[in-house]
Amino acid sequence: MPIFISSEEEFLEAAKRALECRVKRIEKKGVAKVKARTKRYLYTYIVALDKLNELLNKLKNICSIKEL
Numbered sequence: 919m920p921i922f923i924s925s926e927e928e929f930l931e932a933a934k935r936a937l938e939c940r941v942k943r944i945e946k947k948g949v950a951k952v953k954a955r956t957k958r959y960l961y962t963y964i965v966a967l968d969k970l971n972e973l974l975n976k977l978k979n980i981c982s983i984k985e986l
Contacts, residue, residue, distance in 0.1 A: 929963040942986040
């Protein structure tokens with residue numbers, strides 16, 4: 919069961935424990951789902967496409983990123 923996170927700071931903390939991070943862009947809605955897979959949970963964070971690059975730059979150093 920995925921856990922939805924609404925705060926960017928909380929998501930970055932969860933990403934530190936993640937095995938990998940996945941990014942799924944949804945062009946029609948103008949958002950992207952960023953998912954952090956840990957050993958036990960899947961954390962999901964929804965971000966606007968215009969703010970996605972800023973978030974990915976922060977995530978580069980934390981976990982490996984995989985585009986879907």
